[in-house]
Amino acid sequence: MASLRCFLRSGKNAVSAVLRREFHRTPAAAVQVTVRDALNQAMDEELERDERVFLLGEEVAQYDGAYKVSRGLWKKYGDKRIIDTPITEMGFAGIAVGAAMAGLRPICEFMTFNFSMQAIDQVINSAAKTYYMSAGLQPVPIVFRGPNGASAGVAAQHSQCFAAWYGHCPGLKVVSPWSAEDAKGLLKAAIRDDNPVVVLENELMYGVPFELSDEAQSKDFVIPIGKAKIERQGKHITLVSHSRMVGLCLDAAAVLAKEGIECEVINMRTIRPLDTEAIETSVMKTNHLVTVEGGWPQFGVGAEILARIMEGPAFNFLDAPAVRVTGVDIPMPYAKILEDNSIPQIKDIIFSVKKTLNV
Known part of the structure; x- marks a missing residue:
């Protein structure tokens, strides 16, 4: 297990360089912030704002985090606020849940959400259910965050997407950011929320820069949990996605636009509670x-x-069956060519759009 974790921390620069070109291009003069730095800013601002907030996890302190998301925080806030833990997810997640019950506001980092399986009893049975089981007397204000979904070349035990897993469970809020703005605004909202919130980041997006607006750079900037965002307006078909797949949908939409097909791209941002209204409104407009x-x-x-x-009112507006583009129903292969064919690509989205529109 230790060797696998060391492998997860290696080789990020080359991947990030490719993704900068693939996902987002902004003018040279624009103010750009990587997703990694946006998350770092969010934690820094909330640690400064509220002394009850603290961060704990594996290598988050002296090493600055496995992915450098917590870079500089230990030097600024010290051992009491930024806490390195042993490699025991069940243990430190339990400590964090207990701290939340005692009135603190912990940020519990999993080096990857694949390892959160070790702590799922604490996340679900202890954190998610306590407020309900105590008849509203015992809130559990805690954030569970870390990279989620497939990375590059890390095989089956490190490539699950847990959006559906955690989105299934009442008592949790679940967010899944794509851009730097998403990452900062949603994480700040999660830290301030009195409920347990799961923040599903993406390792392949950490090094990707996005333009950050003046509003998003404010210390008061938060994104309401439960609200989706329309990233691209369109009239022919609705594309709904979250996390890294939003970038692929935008790229597919750009290709399809050259053929006269205008896609409306919705960035879910939140998995639970789901912004059904935003999706229904778009489907009623595009009919696909x-x-x-x-x-x-x-x-x-x-x-x-x-x-x-x-089940809802938008069904009667559909002119064709709705379609899913997903990962393949197998454990993730290690070989790159098999990995590429196991997760959605731009060509898969384009194919499904044209099939749905019958063009």
Whole structure:
């Protein structure tokens, strides 16, 4: 396990360089902030704002975090606020939940959410259910955060997307940021929330720069949990996705626009509670729907969206069956060519859009 974790921390620069070109291009003069630095800013501002906030996890302090998301925080806030833990997710997640019950506001970092399986009893049975089981007497204001979904070349035990897993559970709020603005605004909102919030980041997005508005650079900037964002307006078909897949949808939409197909791209931002209204409104306008996610198809996020559309008023506006684009229903292969064919690519989105529109 230790060797696997060391492997996870290696080779990020080359991947980030490719992704900078693939996902986002902004003018040279624009103020750009990477997703990594946006998360760092969010934690720094909330640690400064509220002395009850603290960060704990593996290598978050002296090493500045496995992915350097907590860079500089230990030097600024010291051992009591930035706490290195042993490699025991069940242990430090339990400590964090207990601290939240005692009145603190912990940020519990998992080096990857694949390792959160070790602590899922603490996340679900202790954190998510306590407020309900105490009849509203005992809040648990805690954030569980870290990279989620497939990275590059880390194989099956490190490549699950847990959006559907945690989105399934009442008592949790679940957010899944894409851009630097998403990352900062959603993490700040999560830290301030009195409920347990799962923040599903993406390792492949950490080094990707985005333009950050003046508003988003403010210390008071938060993004309301439960509100989706339309990243691109369109009239022919709705694309709904979260996290890294938003970038692929935008790239696919740019290609399709050259052929006269205008896609409306919705960045979910929040998995639970789901902004069903935003999706319904878009479907009523475009009359077509494709969902895109990196997770497995069975009982997935896309499956939930399609069910809600079928059960709600937007169903009567559909001119074709709604379609899901998902990861393949297998454990993630290690070989790159197999890995590439196991998660959605731009060509897969384009194919599904054209099939749905019958063009």
